[in-house]
Amino acid sequence: MRRFATKQGLGAATLIAALLGAVSAPAARAEDPGKFPGYTLKVKLIGGNQYDPLYKRIPEWEKATGAKVEILSSKNGFDLDKELKADLAAGNVRWCAGWDHTSFMAQYGDLYTNLFDLVPKATQDTFIQRTLQSAVIDGKLMLLPWHTDVSDMYFQKSLYADASNQARYKAKYGKDLAPPDTIDDFRNQVEFFAHPPTMYGTVFAGKEEGLNGRFYEMLLSYGGTYLGKDYRPMFNSEAGVKALEFFRDIYAAKAVPAGTINYLWDDIGQSFASGSVALDFDWPGWAAYFNDPKNSKIAGNVGVARAPAGPSGKRLGWSGSHGFSITKACDNKPAAVSFITWMTDYDTNMLEARRGLMPANAKAFDDIIAEVKAKHDDYMTNVFEVWQKSLAEDAYPVPHIAQWIEISNASYPEFQAAILGQKTPKEALDTAAKKATQILEDAGLLKD
Amino acid sequence: MRRARWAVPLLLVLPAIVVIAAVVLLPLVVSLYSSFTAYTMIHPASLYRWVGWRNYRRLIEDSGFWWAFGRTVVFLTVALNLELLLGLGLALLIAQVTRGQRLLRTVLMFPMMFSPVLVGFQFNFLLNDNVGLLDNALLQIGAIRQPIPWLVNGATANLSILVAEIWMSTSVFAILLLAGLLAMPHEPVEAARVDGCSAWQSFRYITLPFLMPFVYIAMTIRSLDVGRAFDMVRIMTNGGPAGRTELVWTLMATVGFQDGQMGRANAMAYLSIILSIVFTFYFARKLASARAALGDTA
Incomplete structure (x- = not known):
């Protein structure tokens, strides 16, 4: 509540929406971010122009908490993925919080910690629950999503x-x-x-x-x-x-x-x-x-x-969420929790939603729809409403195994061969399944 | 007394030996060791899981790897030879220019200044069959009725990659060979002209022998450096579709960095090292014989 009072104005459109009653009391807001004066939080973040607006919230967190954020790395997702793996391989994890993604997170099992143990239940409840659940592996919450994707x-x-x-x-x-x-x-x-x-x-x-x-x-x-x-x-x-x-x-x-x-x-x-x-x-x-x-x-x-449905009645719904995680090696987990909570809170989600991204925060989703409706932006209203339904009812993540990307790399040339007519679909799928089986056997997931 | 004579030089080169051992030898030994393990980046403990020859055995049985290996040999051979020919032609033309040569030399170096990633994106955009410049231009002038999927068909995709690589790197040859031409004494060529030799004869029997050491130096440098085309290929096709443009470099990067299977990737690297050794050994021998021939002539 205190934070809400000290935040920057939300803009005329939101105020109009608020007057219309679309914006209710800020029940979804995170709690006080706390104070960490003199502490430097080391982070690794996904880089690129599209993320700059999000990172403008970092100085706000620094001002609110008295801590400093040191960005050790800011690369595109695929390069950062390689760097995180290299950190794991070298046992060189001297940083606290970092970018994560539901399609990649299973690989980082030894890197990131279970957020169910650290993030208060009230904060967890602010997220769209289907989206939050897509970040759970074996009962452990691996990341807090900041925006989410489904097609x-x-x-x-x-x-x-x-x-x-x-x-x-x-x-x-x-x-x-x-x-x-x-x-x-x-x-x-x-x-x-x-x-x-x-x-x-x-x-x-x-x-x-x-x-x-x-x-x-x-x-x-x-x-x-x-x-x-x-x-x-x-x-x-x-x-x-x-x-x-x-x-x-x-x-x-x-x-x-x-x-x-x-x-x-x-x-x-x-x-x-x-x-x-x-x-x-x-x-x-x-x-x-x-x-x-x-x-x-x-x-x-x-x-x-909305995405079309197949004969099973299930709609296409491959989904993934960007998010933030905390390393097991982090030396100040309360500061890291404060940071990732701040970077995934209502205000961040509204900021991202105004750029057309789909929020992971449930209240932000309702509020952005109210906001674009108030602006008579029929197109974006339709966009948010369609995606809200998809995310709530159709979305599901990839299988949570560390070998997902490896299996993808082994399989897709076979799928391409079938699409190009070099192989029949059955031949291509059998070869891909054989390669995937070997990968899973090597990983010890399959016993034969 | 004899030991003492060796001790000082040894002591003097010891720092260099230590540095070389730390930055070259140690990584080589570790990577060779890891090629016999199930080393996966996301599970550091797997570095100690010895699997013997498994990685090598699987590679030897993997036709996809050998196709990529063969394609890399062909790519190296064709690219280096065409770059040499075009670079030599450019160098000879620029050597004839009397005014503005410095400007031309600078312009010539422009493609070298682009990062391979940028070149990859540039050619990808040019050759895109829907929104690409080339197909749209050909459609507009009526040269084709349907767009050509340059990066899909095996032959055109490999040719496109080759063109991009040649565009990016020919200037390296041109600059090195131009340096050779500028360093060449004028007297033998003038004497040949006085003796009635044709332009071709002067080039074939005087200029070219003089340039051969430069040619082999350029070849050696480029054969070791050509791997930087990896970024370009990765952007343009990433070895696809269906492995049609897969090179050893793209395969290794996928297996090592995307899949995190460093043990297997290192095994690939050690099998591929044969290729580098063969090329380097061949060019080094040719360089030595060209220098010897030049010495004999002189």
């Missing part, structure tokens, strides 16, 4: 509003043309809208963890299982074949650019923003970008819809 469907509204498209689609598929609610609709519409080279149905991440992640959620939507309870790879199932066939079929139909097999997130986002792609199943961080005329040719023409 939903972006589409060009004009294509759906076009009367000729509506008539042709109805005639061909016997259904009204509307954003895809099922994977079959998705496939049909991707092929329906494709007129290469001027228009493609969609684009997808064609390599590395991106492809494995997309395959993973497709597999689950087809009713499959990635790893069994005993960690045995089970993705080379009938559901796995159908999941891989989805990618192979739209690739073979030339409904995606041939180069999509090399694309990662930036290529995908740029393709949709260029106006040459009808549907883009993508992360929420792009929402503001796509609707900004400075960056996007389709600004004002972007719609969003």
Whole structure:
């Protein structure tokens, strides 16, 4: 409450929302950050321009607590991942708090400590519980999320509003043309809208963890299982074949650019923003970008819809959260808890949400929707509402094993071979499962 | 007395020996040892789990590794030879220039100044089949009807990487060979001209023999340095799709740093070291023979 009183103003829009009753008493706020005068907290943070606004909160924490923050490292996620592994390998952990991600955290089991033991229950309760639970491994909370990702469907509204498209689609598929609610609709519409080279149905991440992640959620939507309870790879199932066939079929139909097999997130986002792609199943961080005329040719023409569901009824929902963790070796855990709580609190979440990122704080999610509604920003209102539902009902993390990235690296060349038609999906999946089995056997997770 | 004569020099070079042992020998021994272990970065204790020849055995049986190895040999051979030819051509042209040569030499060095990561992004953007400059330009002028997926097809993807590497590194050859040309005495060429030799004959029998030591020095430096193309390949294709552009460097980086399997990555490195030794030994021998030939001529 005291902190709330001393914080910077929230801006006119929020005040309007507050007057409308959308912003209730600050029950979600963290407690007093405490005082740590003279203490220097050493941290390793993810770097990049997109994180600079978040890090403006660091001086505020320093001022509130009397502590100093020394940033030992600030690299992109993949380079920081390598550095954290090198720290683990060298036994050289002389820092307290650091960046973490739900897709990577299982690798850092010996590095970071269980936050359930350190973070007060009241603070834990401020998070969206499904998101917080995605950061739990074997009953241990590995990170506090600061924003979270799950993919939903972006589409060009004009294509759906076009009367000729509506008539042709109805005639061909016997259904009204509307954003895809099922994977079959998705496939049909991707092929329906494709007129290469001027228009493609969609684009997808064609390599590395991106492809494995997309395959993973497709597999689950087809009713499959990635790893069994005993960690045995089970993705080379009938559901796995159908999941891989989805990618192979739209690739073979030339409904995606041939180069999509090399694309990662930036290529995908740029393709949709260029106006040459009808549907883009993508992360929420792009929402503001796509609707900004400075960056996007389709600004004002972007719609969003919830992820489609597969035959199992499960919607695509591969999710991941950025967050902060505390090292086991930290010499001042109360200061570290104060720091990561501050960096994931309501105000941080609102700051990030105003940039179009999805908050991990439950109250911030409600409040940002109220705020954009008050601004009559129908697009962002729709974005936040669609993603709020997805995060609450559809999102799930990758399997919490340290070998996820390694299995991804072993599997994706096989998936690519199937998509390119070099192997049948079953052959590719069997080879990938064999490689994954060896990785898990070497790690001691599988006994044979 | 004899011991005393050795003691002082030994004492003097001892610091150098200690430094070299610490920064070169020790890491080599540790990495060689780790190639016989199940060493995983996220489990430091695995450094002590001896697995014998397992890492090497698996690599020898892994066709993917040998494809990457063979592709690296071809890449090195083709890239270095083309860079040499183009660099030699550029150096000869610039050597003819009398005004503005200094400016040209500076401009020539521009590609060297770009980081390989930047070059990778630059070519990735140029060759993107949806929003890339090249395909869009070709479509606009009607040269193609469908975009060419440069980085998907095995042949065009490897060719694209080769072009990017040549664009980035040809200037190294050009600068080194230009230094050789500028250091060359003019008298033999002028004498040949007086004797009625053609331009080709002067180049073939006078300029080229003089340049050969520079050529082999440049070749040796570049064969050791060409690994910096790793960053560029990583950005452009990361060895894909489906391993079509996988080089030993990208494979090692994935296994070592992304998968954290340092034991296996070190085994790859020791198998690949054969390649470096062969190339370096070959160029060192050629350099020695070229210098000897130059000495004989002189």
